[in-house]
Amino acid sequence: MELKLYHCRDTRSMRPFWTLEELGIDYELIKLPMWPRFNYENYLEINSLGTVPTLTDGAVTMTESAAMTQYLVDKYGSDSSLAIKPDESDYGEYLNWLHRSDTTLTFPQTLVLRYSTFEKPERLSPQIVDDYTKWFLSRVKCVERALQTRDYLCGGRFTIADIAVHYALYFARMLNLDVKFGPRTKAYLDRLMERPAFQRCLEKQADMEVPF
Numbered sequence: 001m002e003l004k005l006y007h008c009r010d011t012r013s014m015r016p017f018w019t020l021e022e023l024g025i026d027y028e029l030i031k032l033p034m035w036p037r038f039n040y041e042n043y044l045e046i047n048s049l050g051t052v053p054t055l056t057d058g059a060v061t062m063t064e065s066a067a068m069t070q071y072l073v074d075k076y077g078s079d080s081s082l083a084i085k086p087d088e089s090d091y092g093e094y095l096n097w098l099h100r101s102d103t104t105l106t107f108p109q110t111l112v113l114r115y116s117t118f119e120k121p122e123r124l125s126p127q128i129v130d131d132y133t134k135w136f137l138s139r140v141k142c143v144e145r146a147l148q149t150r151d152y153l154c155g156g157r158f159t160i161a162d163i164a165v166h167y168a169l170y171f172a173r174m175l176n177l178d179v180k181f182g183p184r185t186k187a188y189l190d191r192l193m194e195r196p197a198f199q200r201c202l203e204k205q206a207d208m209e210v211p212f
């Protein structure tokens with residue numbers, strides 16, 4: 001099979017995983033243990049960063065989850081409503097959400113996780129956890145504001161921008177940061193997760209190790 005997704009449970013690979021399920025195309029899901037990923041059959045030769053996800057499609061190798069969602073819909077979903085086209089008025093908004101999903105909304109949470117859980121005891125840092133929790137909670141208010149006037153982030157429909165931003169909200173729920181979300185953001189997260197394609201992802205990863 002040409003399309004291969006290297007996946008660890010509940011990580012950013014949920015973004016391309018869910019997109020593949022929404023598109024209903026054939027792909028191979030390669031399940032990696034979160035720790036240590038590097039031991040998996042020369043994984044570093046496939047992705048020298050050692051991160052997940054990795055998407056390969058023949059000679060193409062990608063390591064950025066939001067970009068993968070865009071690649072998949074542009075290449076395999078030409079008729080799909082999951083993408084917003086350059087001639088639609090929300091195209092700029094769409095790209096902004098896609099990029100914001102990881103750089104602005106997911107990244108600060110990785111510092112919260114690292115300095116609350118993953119570091120050695122002497123390097124754990126309540127200060128960093130507190131600072132980046134505040135950083136995240138202030139940035140994520142943009143989702144609540146957007147949802148004041150719409151059900152989905154752009155284009156008046158469910159798109160990969162929702163899939164990409166969803167992961168930041170889902171991650172926040174794993175870190176118990178969602179208790180501070182506004183009511184629209186909470187309801188949006190619950191609603192997105194009811195989609196059959198997302199539920200299929202949960203079923204397909206149910207036998208995998210919980211990453212943290």
Ligand SMILES: N[C@@H](CCC(=O)N[C@@H](CS)C(=O)NCC(=O)O)C(=O)O
Nearest residue numbers: 011012051052053063064065066102
């Ligand atoms: N910007 C990348 C980040 C990838 C990333 O950092 N993935 C995490 C899991 S969600 C990871 O592999 N962390 C372990 C590490 O950095 O070694 C993306 O959106 O895919």
